[in-house]
Amino acid sequence: MRLMIKTLSILAVLAILLMTPALAATTKPVLVMTDYRAAPGASVTTAGPLMPGDTGTVIVTITNTLKSPGAGTTTTVTESANNWDGTHQTPTNTWSRSTQSSDGSSGSVAIKFVGLQENGPVRVVSQSYTNPGCLGMGDSARFEFTIEADDNAADGKYYLPISVKTDDDAVYLNQYVPVVIDSSGVRMFLNDAPSALSGSKNSVILDVVNYMPGGVNSVSVVPAGAEFTFKPLQEYVVGNIGAGEMYTVNFEIASKNASYTGSPSFVVKYKNGDNWHQSAPLTLPLTAKSNTAASATADNSGLLYLIGGIVLLCVIVGGLFLFMRGQRAKK
Known part of the structure; x- marks a missing residue:
């Protein structure tokens, strides 16, 4: 039991x-x-x-x-x-007894x-x-x-x-x-510039703005225009620009001649990480008056040369007439 x-x-x-x-x-x-x-x-x-x-x-x-x-x-x-x-x-x-197994x-x-x-x-x-x-x-x-x-x-x-x-x-x-x-990139805007350029120094001020949510590096502004001289000569080095920051650059520009047919332009170059990028060219909005004035000056100079030539010709002809008249009087 x-x-x-x-x-x-x-x-x-x-x-x-x-x-x-x-x-x-x-x-x-x-x-x-x-x-x-x-x-x-x-x-x-x-x-x-x-x-x-x-x-x-x-x-x-x-x-x-x-x-x-x-x-x-x-x-x-x-x-x-x-x-x-x-x-x-x-x-x-x-009473109790326990056993344990390992899963290894x-x-x-x-x-x-x-x-x-x-x-x-x-x-x-x-x-x-x-x-x-x-x-x-x-x-x-x-x-x-x-x-x-x-x-x-x-x-x-x-x-x-x-x-x-x-x-x-x-x-x-x-x-x-x-x-x-993000394609926002870096953009450049014209802050101040003369309406016409002369042979003396003309100041051009540009604003460079970083629209990226992160910083960009190796930023520089490069000028272009064969009829003009620039200072700085080759490029304006900015360096790094943080997210949403702006940097202002100043160029001194002069025209090589009294007349010019083109306009100076600028591009901003920069790196996003290890990748180079370049903005579209920004061209100075020079008015037609500056070119017209240069052309008018050139036309006036040509007219003066023409008048001078006519006067010289008249002097020569008059002198020749007087010379011939004197020779006839002697005879």
């Missing part, structure tokens, strides 16, 4: 354990994109937009956020039995593939990563990709898909990296 009661108690406990799901403590690595940057250059220190036609770099940091490896599965079995002395039941005796996980994961895909006018020109190595618990790895924006890329934010595959199909990452295209 005592054996039967003990057996029934054990079977009841086992039935309860079978009906209750075992709690597994197995934990897999979790991959997270903890940082990303896109910038118009090979050296990415701060994120920034690309302009149409720019070449840039995308840097992605992938982290294995697992803090401890899997602890395996713990199973606890509790048994109890009642003793029977033949006349009545004695107090219940209860070290918390690391082997990276098999890391790839960035193009989107719209933003193309990925570098190769994907294949079998770059393992990523341990709490470790991070940085991956760089070279991108290019089409010359006619429209302004906007483009999301480039990035995917990470591992040796465990249950551990992967699918995310998006935003890349901004």
Whole structure:
């Protein structure tokens, strides 16, 4: 009888354990994109937009956020039995035993593939990563990709898909990296200039404005015009201009001759990251009066030469007439 009661108690406990799901403590690595940057250059220190036609770099940091490896599965079995002395039941005796199995996980994961895909006018020109190595618990790895924006890329934010595959199909990452295209660029405006240029010094003031949301570097203003002299001679070096900032430059210009047919012009050159850009030429709006006045001066000079020639001819003819008359009188 005592054996039967003990057996029934054990079977009841086992039935309860079978009906209750075992709690597994197995934990897999979790991959997270903890940082990303896109910038118009090979050296990415701060994120920034690309302009149409720019070449840039995308840097992605992938982290294995697992803090401890899997602890395996713990199973606890509790048994109890009642003793029977033949006349009545004695107090219940209860005992437990536990078993633990390890899943053998070290918390690391082997990276098999890391790839960035193009989107719209933003193309990925570098190769994907294949079998770059393992990523341990709490470790991070940085991956760089070279991108290019089409010359006619429209302004906007483009999301480039990035995917990470591992040796465990249950551990992967699918995310998006935003890349901004902005064609605002740097513009130049005429602040002050004379309506006509003379052979002496004429001051021309220009304002250079950076409309980009990030800074630009290697900014300079380059003059052009074969009929004019400029100071500075070749270019006015500005340097760096921050986002939304303006810089004012001053040129001294003189015409080489009293008359000229063209007008001086200026362009601003600058770099967005590692990419060179140039603005459309800004031409000084010289009035036609300056050219007309120069032409009138030239016409007046020609008229004076003509009158002088006529007077000289008259003197010669008159002198010849008087000479001939004197010769006749002697005869």
